Amino acid sequence: MAPRALDYESLNENVKKVQYAVRGELYLRASELQKEGKKIIFTNVGNPHALGQKPLTFPRQVVALCQAPFLLDDPNVGLLFPADAIAKAKHYLALTAGGLGAYSDSRGMPGVRKEVADFIERRDGYPSDPELIFLTDGASKGVMQILNTIIRGESDGVLVPVPQYPLYSAAISLFGGSLVPYYLEETENWGLDVNNLRQSVAQARYKGITVKAMVIINPGNPTGQCLSESNLREILRFCYQENLALLGDEVYQQNIYQDERPFISARKVMMGMGPPISKEVQLVSFHTVSKGYWGECGQRGGYFEMTNIPPKTVDEIYKVASVSLSPNVPAQIFMGLMVNPLKPGDISYEQFIRESKGVLESLRRRARMMTDGFNSCKNVICNFTEGAMYSFPQIQLPPKAIEAAKRAGKVPDVFYCLKLLEATGISTVPGSGFGQKDGVFHLRTTILPAEEEMPEIMDSFKKFNNEFMEQYDDRSGYSRM
Amino acid sequence: MASVSLDTINPKVLKCEYAVRGEIVTLAQALQEELKSKPGSHSFDEILYCNIGNPQSLGQQPITFFREVLALCDHPSILDKSQTRSLFSADAIKRARQILDQIPGRATGAYSHSQGIKGLRDTIAAGIEARDGFPADPNDIFLTDGASPAVHLMMQLLIRSEKDGILCPIPQYPLYSASIALRGGTLVPYYLDEAAGWGLEVSELKKQWADAKSKGITPRALVVINPGNPTGQVLAENNQREIVDFCKKEGLVLLADEVYQENVYVPEKKFHSFKKVARSMGYGEKDISVVSFQSVSKGYYGECGKRGGYMEVTGFGPEIREQIYKLASVNLCSNISGQILSSLVMSPPKVGDESYESFSAEKDGILSSLARRAKTLEDAFNTLEGVTCNKAEGAMYLFPCISLPEKAIKAAEAVKTTPDNFYCRRLLNATGIVFVPGSGFRQAPGTWHCRCTILPQEDKIPAVVSRLTEFHRSFMEEFRE
Numbered sequence: 001m002a003p004r005a006l007d008y009e010s011l012n013e014n015v016k017k018v019q020y021a022v023r024g025e026l027y028l029r030a031s032e033l034q035k036e037g038k039k040i041i042f043t044n045v046g047n048p049h050a051l052g053q054k055p056l057t058f059p060r061q062v063v064a065l066c067q068a069p070f071l072l073d074d075p076n077v078g079l080l081f082p083a084d085a086i087a088k089a090k091h092y093l094a095l096t097a098g099g100l101g102a103y104s105d106s107r108g109m110p111g112v113r114k115e116v117a118d119f120i121e122r123r124d125g126y127p128s129d130p131e132l133i134f135l136t137d138g139a140s141k142g143v144m145q146i147l148n149t150i151i152r153g154e155s156d157g158v159l160v161p162v163p164q165y166p167l168y169s170a171a172i173s174l175f176g177g178s179l180v181p182y183y184l185e186e187t188e189n190w191g192l193d194v195n196n197l198r199q200s201v202a203q204a205r206y207k208g209i210t211v212k213a214m215v216i217i218n219p220g221n222p223t224g225q226c227l228s229e230s231n232l233r234e235i236l237r238f239c240y241q242e243n244l245a246l247l248g249d250e251v252y253q254q255n256i257y258q259d260e261r262p263f264i265s266a267r268k269v270m271m272g273m274g275p276p277i278s279k280e281v282q283l284v285s286f287h288t289v290s291k292g293y294w295g296e297c298g299q300r301g302g303y304f305e306m307t308n309i310p311p312k313t314v315d316e317i318y319k320v321a322s323v324s325l326s327p328n329v330p331a332q333i334f335m336g337l338m339v340n341p342l343k344p345g346d347i348s349y350e351q352f353i354r355e356s357k358g359v360l361e362s363l364r365r366r367a368r369m370m371t372d373g374f375n376s377c378k379n380v381i382c383n384f385t386e387g388a389m390y391s392f393p394q395i396q397l398p399p400k401a402i403e404a405a406k407r408a409g410k411v412p413d414v415f416y417c418l419k420l421l422e423a424t425g426i427s428t429v430p431g432s433g434f435g436q437k438d439g440v441f442h443l444r445t446t447i448l449p450a451e452e453e454m455p456e457i458m459d460s461f462k463k464f465n466n467e468f469m470e471q472y473d474d475r476s477g478y479s480r481m
Numbered sequence: 482m483a484s485v486s487l488d489t490i491n492p493k494v495l496k497c498e499y500a501v502r503g504e505i506v507t508l509a510q511a512l513q514e515e516l517k518s519k520p521g522s523h524s525f526d527e528i529l530y531c532n533i534g535n536p537q538s539l540g541q542q543p544i545t546f547f548r549e550v551l552a553l554c555d556h557p558s559i560l561d562k563s564q565t566r567s568l569f570s571a572d573a574i575k576r577a578r579q580i581l582d583q584i585p586g587r588a589t590g591a592y593s594h595s596q597g598i599k600g601l602r603d604t605i606a607a608g609i610e611a612r613d614g615f616p617a618d619p620n621d622i623f624l625t626d627g628a629s630p631a632v633h634l635m636m637q638l639l640i641r642s643e644k645d646g647i648l649c650p651i652p653q654y655p656l657y658s659a660s661i662a663l664r665g666g667t668l669v670p671y672y673l674d675e676a677a678g679w680g681l682e683v684s685e686l687k688k689q690w691a692d693a694k695s696k697g698i699t700p701r702a703l704v705v706i707n708p709g710n711p712t713g714q715v716l717a718e719n720n721q722r723e724i725v726d727f728c729k730k731e732g733l734v735l736l737a738d739e740v741y742q743e744n745v746y747v748p749e750k751k752f753h754s755f756k757k758v759a760r761s762m763g764y765g766e767k768d769i770s771v772v773s774f775q776s777v778s779k780g781y782y783g784e785c786g787k788r789g790g791y792m793e794v795t796g797f798g799p800e801i802r803e804q805i806y807k808l809a810s811v812n813l814c815s816n817i818s819g820q821i822l823s824s825l826v827m828s829p830p831k832v833g834d835e836s837y838e839s840f841s842a843e844k845d846g847i848l849s850s851l852a853r854r855a856k857t858l859e860d861a862f863n864t865l866e867g868v869t870c871n872k873a874e875g876a877m878y879l880f881p882c883i884s885l886p887e888k889a890i891k892a893a894e895a896v897k898t899t900p901d902n903f904y905c906r907r908l909l910n911a912t913g914i915v916f917v918p919g920s921g922f923r924q925a926p927g928t929w930h931c932r933c934t935i936l937p938q939e940d941k942i943p944a945v946v947s948r949l950t951e952f953h954r955s956f957m958e959e960f961r962e
Contacts, residue, residue: 330787
């Protein structure tokens with residue numbers, strides 16, 4: 001019989017090339033073990049509510065009212081919902097084109113896009129155009145859209161940091177482009193050296209690749225570093241000189257755990273540099289409701305903002321967005337609420353601030369606890385989580401462990417992480433899923449487990465790790481010399 | 482030269498077209514602005530959007546029970562409050578609790594399993610089984626942000642190059658042509674027979690299939706939209722059996738767009754899912770691959786803005802399921818509220834439930850109104866000179882055929898547009914009514930159509946009919962030989 005369309009051999013090769021470790025082998029194994037009754041601590045994905053973080057009350061009240069607008073006519077509604085939530089619900093319903101059940105403008109509701117633009121202006125001090133802001137079903141969809149627009153074929157390259165969040169490598173594979181890696185310096189706190197960039201670009205060009213864009217993730221994922229203003233200026237200058245579009249993944253901008261390097265947007269720095277850079281560099285910035293202190297991953301709400309993209313290109317991007325009709329409307333309301341928060345004097349303001357601060361301060365404490373915990377383990381060194389939601393410790397695997405991994409047919413960090421999972425129920429993502437220098441191994445975990453459980457988790461990890469290191473120590477058992 | 486400009490972006494993006502939100506709609510929006518800023522500047526005082534299947538934007542009310550459950554799931558902390566019982570029906574509270582129990586940690590803000598929450602997939606599978614009389618496996622179900630992303634995913638999987646062909650009905654819903662263009666594949670048209678109520682002749686399928694093969698195209702899949710969009714026909718069961726046999730014989734994946742399954746307006750036709758038809762013929766997993774798409778956007782629920790839907794993928798091996806899962810996982814998951822709604826649509830209130838009576842009344846009210854509007858508009862089109870309009874047996878559209886006079890065709894050529902676009906522009910400017918030109922859906926060469934939705938509220942229909950009739954009369958006068 002002739003090969004059928006959905007036989008493995010006849011699938012799109014680009015699909016087969018895609019890898020996305022965040023929900024890959026480790027996660028699948030952890031899910032299996034969970035089904036068998038083992039207690040699993042999922043630290044594989046930045047999914048705060050799954051680990052007990054509570055949603056902020058106010059946005060949920062507003063969206064619930066928008067879902068069921070007949071409540072607004074009920075005289076008893078004030079018994080369950082505060083007046084400012086009721087007012088906000090009416091505000092957002094008025095911005096929709098027929099309530100939550102109608103497709104909005106394919107770019108998202110104009111009213112919410114205006115609120116996003118106002119937020120950007122307040123944050124950065126430079127005006128932003130709502131017409132260049134597109135709301136999407138999560139930032140990931142926006143990233144995919146932009147990369148699909150840029151990549152024509154395998155001779156188009158995109159600079160991606162290593163380690164990176166594997167959405168970028170997956171999307172580039174899917175669209176048949178080339179990933180051009182630039183290495184972050186672990187010993188320099190995961191810093192970005194422009195010389196590394198230049199080298200990467202030169203190597204790519206030598207292979208006949210046209211490097212078209214550069215991705216920065218700030219704060220970094222999985223590495224957590226926050227870029228300094230001078231670093232951002234270097235990057236922008238570099239993009240200008242090398243004619244690269246800059247894709248600024250800034251989804252973790254609210255997650256900052258140190259005070260030396262607060263978040264500063266790529267756009268703010270770019271505008272501050274004045275022409276020609278402020279007028280020429282093509283920038284797309286991404287944000288989401290999934291991270292920060294909101295953690296509303298399940299809503300799938302995000303946006304991208306375009307700067308210096310030619311109008312005809314914007315039209316093409318709009319056209320492709322229209323094929324999917326519109327982003328989901330409830331998430332657009334979450335986005336509006338996030339960028340246009342409550343003010344002092346609002347009835348729900350105190351509660352909102354208390355809840356928000358509670359989350360952020362706890363994240364800051366957990367970032368410290370985890371970093372210190374990892375650094376107290378044998379053969380583990382861990383840079384501080386300056387921002388985002390992850391810890392990315394380096395695990396110095398002894399040669400015997402690496403050999404054992406080879407024999408088991410596993411990549412060394414996968415081997416370590418599987419053993420960690422079996423022993424402790426802690427489900428992480430091996431560093432190979434994010435890219436790392438040859439022979440250097442890491443794992444990524446989130447800082448999201450509940451604060452009360454952290455000490456036990458870190459103890460559990462330490463016990464496993466130190467036993468593992470004992471077992472595979474060069475000095476124990478027979479010598480290989 | 483800037484990196485991201487029209488000359489340097491992905492040419493497949495340029496190739497992709499989507500008329501439903503194309504030129505006519507942009508013109509309509511501009512007119513709408515004018516009506517606001519300069520009242521009385523046109524002979525009509527409102528734009529009547531008949532271009533898009535977006536019921537709630539035109540006043541259709543959402544199903545109360547569904548919205549109650551969604552609101553409670555958005556804000557579960559009110560479930561335990563006594564006042565909630567006075568605002569929500571008891572069975573909505575019960576259903577919300579049931580659903581929340583199926584969500585790990587009751588966290589509706591967390592990313593779920595990439596195929597969607599297991600408990601909801603169980604509910605949907607049970608709903609499919611109740612509908613069809615054949616079992617459905619929850620592991621075959623992938624919940625997506627609307628049916629459209631699921632279609633994109635399958636095209637990604639199936640299309641390797643322009644040598645891969647996808648058989649599509651002409652006229653078709655332009656998501657298919659757009660998606661195929663974006664993936665660089667080839668659309669292989671098969672023509673529906675307007676004279677036979679938009680019937681699908683298997684001889685036509687065979688002819689087009691053979692023709693494509695002779696040109697070096699590998700046909701991979703057959704798209705069938707049932708009930709049809711824009712054509713509205715509901716396939717007869719024996720017709721469906723022929724199609725199933727054809728796909729089985731030629732090893733084609735059957736992509737069954739069944740999003741209008743609840744929109745059937747004629748007593749002599751019934752919706753039968755293609756999976757049911759295949760199973761009733763004795764064909765199992767090894768015989769034929771069928772992918773069924775369903776959505777919360779249509780039916781009697783019309784929840785377009787929620788972006789909820791799923792695909793049920795049967796008849797393929799585990800390696801393929803892995804690949805589909807992998808692609809789904811890159812986007813993490815679809816929005817949770819949409820997932821919940823999909824489960825409600827496939828498992829609505831039953832006889833005996835507290836909300837059943839009011840739910841039934843709402844559902845029947847909407848469906849009978851749609852049937853009436855379909856008939857009224859069909860009759861209206863058939864009274865127009867040179868216009869014939871097939872019955873809308875299902876879906877939400879009418880697709881009248883307009884015999885445009887030579888003079889009009891020449892006038893269209895003179896302004897470099899298609900005759901049907903010319904007609905639609907004139908109609909818009911004269912009446913404020915927005916149709917989509919038939920060219921947006923493709924049609925038999927030399928014929929002209931437009932697509933008109935049946936969605937304006939019943940009290941607006943007389944105005945649509947009278948304005949359309951008057952416009953058409955004067956248009957035909959103007960372009961009479």
